[in-house]
Amino acid sequence: MSDWNPRCVVVGAGTVGASCAWHLKRRGAQVTLIDSELPGMSTSYGNAGCISPSHVIPFSYPGVGWKVPGWLFDPLGPLKIRWQDLPRLVPWLWRFWRSGTAAGVMRAARAQKALMDRVVTDFDQVLSAIGASDMRRAMGVIVVYDRREHFEAERWQFELLEQLDFEWEYLSPAELRIMVPALDVGTGMAIYLPDWQHVLSPAGVTARIAEACFGAGGEWLQDRVRSVRATEQGVTVGTEGGRELRAEYLVIAAGVWSNALARQLDYTVPVNPKRGYHSMIAQPGVELDYPIESGSRRFVMTPMAEGLRLAGTAEFAALDAPPDYRRARVLREHAQRYLPGIRFEGVTEWMGQRPMTPDSIPIISGSPGHRNVFYAFGHGHYGLTQGPTTGDIITRLVFGEEPGLDLSPYRFDRFHKS
Ligand SMILES: Cc1cc2nc3c(=O)[nH]c(=O)nc-3n(C[C@H](O)[C@H](O)[C@H](O)COP(=O)(O)OP(=O)(O)OC[C@H]3O[C@@H](n4cnc5c(N)ncnc54)[C@H](O)[C@@H]3O)c2cc1C
Structure with missing residues (x-):
């Protein structure tokens, strides 16, 4: 811990914002974490719970x-796009x-790998602390395919994963059984x-x-943040509840x-x-030790503390649709295809909205216009995986330290320039 205790406001208590707040606090900052929901109750609530370091290939290729x-x-x-949207x-x-x-794929994969190389260690650090x-x-x-094609x-x-030093292997039918x-x-x-790796409750981990x-x-x-302002003297955050908070630094992780x-x-x-x-x-009637991803049907079956979670699919629609x-x-029909013994007892359903950039790379960045504002969002499919790493990087930026990797691929202003 340093002797410097800057006052920081973090907006958003998903895995990314909670991790930023935790890291800042650990370094000695005075932290206020604000969210209109309880920690971990938005997108970070219902994901597939996988810490997936080898997911480095962008969705556009x-x-x-x-x-x-x-x-x-x-x-x-x-994957579905709603016509009206x-x-x-x-x-x-x-x-x-x-x-x-091809160049864009390599650029994105290398940018993701630079983060992904750290995620397991960074998750370990937070969870053990x-x-x-x-x-x-x-x-x-285990990744399954319905057909070899x-x-x-x-x-x-x-093959690209191999080039990037990620391990994978075929499983024989006997091994799989x-x-x-x-x-x-x-x-x-x-x-x-x-x-x-996988967590037994993404919301539970975020809340912890x-x-x-x-x-x-x-x-x-x-509370819900309605207004944000930044000047050389500091930042001001206004809420719907009528509070006005002043701080030295602001992190937007919403x-x-x-x-x-x-x-x-x-x-x-x-x-x-x-x-x-x-x-x-809640009571699936089958036991899994491993998360199982279907490469053919694009969803994951993850064993969790409260049952078996079937999570995935992608749909583009307006934020408020x-x-x-x-x-x-x-997803239940798909699961039945792979787990013939599954029962659907105690089923709940959920929808969440991944914050998705077009290049599949998150934004972990200082603001282009304000030295005291930082952005940590756009983690798309990997906000659980990359939350602790993002929290560490943002904290180093606030404390004026070397982040340990080239941050240019994650810049907020990268879209502005192209
Ligand atoms: C089906 C599905 C499966 C997924 N599986 C995985 C997986 O296996 N592994 C993985 O790594 N990722 C997975 N993801 C992605 C992951 O869930 C997201 O990337 C992650 O939750 C994003 O976290 P976040 O903290 O950025 O956002 P959020 O969890 O959405 O948190 C943002 C918070 O900001 C708050 N907020 C917004 N505006 C304001 C405001 N004005 N004032 C106050 N508060 C505000 C919101 O209430 C919210 O709580 C999955 C996503 C989905 C939908």
Whole structure:
């Protein structure tokens, strides 16, 4: 801890904001964490719970444009664009498509790898410091494909992972039967990636990180931030509840809602909601030790403290559009395909909005216009995985220290320049 105790306000108590608040507090800052919801109750509540270091390949890659018509016409396919929201999405999709060159894929994969190389160690550090290591399992992940052709279509991704030094291996049917007796992949196949971990409750882990910050003296405020201002003298945060907070530093970690605040300080960036759904099965009647990802059907089955979570799918819709829970139901049909013995007792459904940048790289950055404002959002599919690492980097930036990696790929202003 240093002798310097700057006053910091962090907006957003998802995994990313809670991790920023925890790291800042640990270094000795005076921290106020603000959220209109309780910690971990928004997007960070219902994700698949996977710490997935090898997920470095961006979602836009050569040829992806040909898939857009399918996304529009198949209402329950793994990726869906709602017709009525298409006009609003076009600028984002344009950037998405443009970033998907061979060079763009390599650039994004290297930027993600620089973060992902640290995520397991950084997660370990937080969980052990707060006494919550028992909320995480280090089992790896099994990726299944319904047909060999599905894997062959993605083989380039595994070859790229190899180039980037990630380990993966084929599983024989016999190995698969021993590892997951309840699983049936039919004529399909399976791959194992040993470096993945999973948490038993993403919301629980996030709440524990936030509570550890409060336990060390951090302040909690449940309120909605309406206004943010920054001058050379400091930052001012106004809330719907009528509070006005003054501080030396402000961290915006408000997930998919961050643009509403960034607009008041700098300008908006292309971060769009990419919705996902889950079905949580309290009594599934089958036991899994490993998370299982379907490469064919684009969802994950993760064993958690409160049952089996089926999470995934992607849907582009306006931020305030109503959820389409048919997508959560489809996940149950998919799960039945792999787990013939599954029962659906005690089912709950959920929708969350991933904050998605077109290049799949998060924003971890100082503000272009204000030396005392920092941005930590846009983590898309990997906000749980990268939360603790982001918290560490933001804290180093606030304390004027070397972050330990080149931060140019994660800059807030990278979209402004292109
Ligand atoms: C189906 C699904 C599966 C996923 N699986 C995984 C996975 O396995 N692994 C992984 O790493 N990631 C996964 N993700 C992605 C992950 O959930 C997100 O990247 C992550 O939750 C984003 O965290 P965050 O802290 O940025 O945002 P959030 O958790 O959304 O937190 C932002 C907070 O800011 C608050 N806020 C916003 N505006 C204001 C305001 N004006 N005033 C006050 N508070 C405000 C919100 O209330 C919210 O609590 C998945 C996502 C989905 C949808």
